[in-house]
Amino acid sequence: MEEEKxxxxxxWTEEEDRILSEYVRVHGIGHWNRVPKFTSLRRxxxxxxxxxxxxxxxxxxxxxxxxxxxxxxxxxxxxxxxRWSLIARPMPGRTDNQVKNYWNTHxxxxxxxxxxxxxVVRMRSSEVVGSSQPAEEAVQKRLQPDKFDVxxxxxxxxxxxxxxxxxxxxxxxESQFGIIEFVNNDLFDMPSPGLxxxxxxxxxxxxxxx
DNA sequence: AAGGCGCACAACCGCGGGGAC
DNA sequence: GGTCCCCGCGGTTGTGCGCCT
Numbered sequence: 001m002e003e004e005k006x007x008x009x010x011x012w013t014e015e016e017d018r019i020l021s022e023y024v025r026v027h028g029i030g031h032w033n034r035v036p037k038f039t040s041l042r043r044x045x046x047x048x049x050x051x052x053x054x055x056x057x058x059x060x061x062x063x064x065x066x067x068x069x070x071x072x073x074x075x076x077x078x079x080x081x082x083r084w085s086l087i088a089r090p091m092p093g094r095t096d097n098q099v100k101n102y103w104n105t106h107x108x109x110x111x112x113x114x115x116x117x118x119x120v121v122r123m124r125s126s127e128v129v130g131s132s133q134p135a136e137e138a139v140q141k142r143l144q145p146d147k148f149d150v151x152x153x154x155x156x157x158x159x160x161x162x163x164x165x166x167x168x169x170x171x172x173x174e175s176q177f178g179i180i181e182f183v184n185n186d187l188f189d190m191p192s193p194g195l196x197x198x199x200x201x202x203x204x205x206x207x208x209x210x
Numbered sequence: 211a212a213g214g215c216g217c218a219c220a221a222c223c224g225c226g227g228g229g230a231c
Numbered sequence: 232g233g234t235c236c237c238c239g240c241g242g243t244t245g246t247g248c249g250c251c252t
Contacts, residue, residue: 009221009245010220010221010245010246011220011221011245011246011247012220012221030237030238031236031237032237032238033236033237044222045237045238046222046223046237046238047221047222049237049238049239050220050221050222051220051221053239054220054221055220082241082242083240083241084240084241085239085240085241096239096240096241097219097220100241100242101218101219101220102218102219104218105217105218105219106218
């Protein structure tokens with residue numbers, strides 16, 4: 001794309017912010033690629049979109065994270081892994097980028113978490129099924145879900161998001177798979193009831209990351 | 211004073227999904 | 232069904248600034 005080379009990169013100036021804000025005021029949100037056509041702004045659409053969503057949007061909260069927000073991030077990250085958009089969803093005024101940056105610069109250090117590639121702490125359903133404690137209790141203990149009600153569903157064929165593999169095809173031991181249902185699904189904009197699958201050896205199982 | 215360094219935050223990039231045509 | 236456009240996501244890189252020597 002020849003035209004793309006002309007787009008400016010780097011930090012935004014006050015004047016650019018003003019132009020973008022005025023564009024949004026007149027044309028509304030969306031069709032960001034039209035911004036450089038309709039204005040004198042020499043920024044690509046994606047850059048405009050990001051600047052608006054992460055900074056200029058009036059609903060975006062600036063400033064440090066509160067203890068409550070920090071606690072929520074920690075809990076949700078433990079639960080969801082690096083799914084920043086999901087983590088940011090129940091936090092009004094916070095964007096995925098903010099949450100991601102805050103995690104990478106503050107919380108990971110604070111929690112003593114090293115950056116590892118693909119290291120995943122998995123919960124085998126044998127921990128649940130094979131343990132002496134009741135299945136639901138085991139899940140509750142692992143998730144520490146002050147804000148969630150979870151229950152373990154009977155293991156059955158699992159279709160992992162966007163994948164047609166059955167649970168049986170993904171591993172050798174049937175006991176490796178399980179499903180957690182979020183009974184209290186207020187925090188996530190998921191089809192109710194929300195389902196999270198976990199399994200061994202599948203990319204989608206990064207629910208608990210260390 | 212200055213330059214090296216690390217931290218915090220902003221911004222970019224690659225990729226993929228969904229919808230319109 | 233194929234292509235294009237738009238958008239969202241998550242990882243990575245860039246930038247500014249304060250602190251230390």
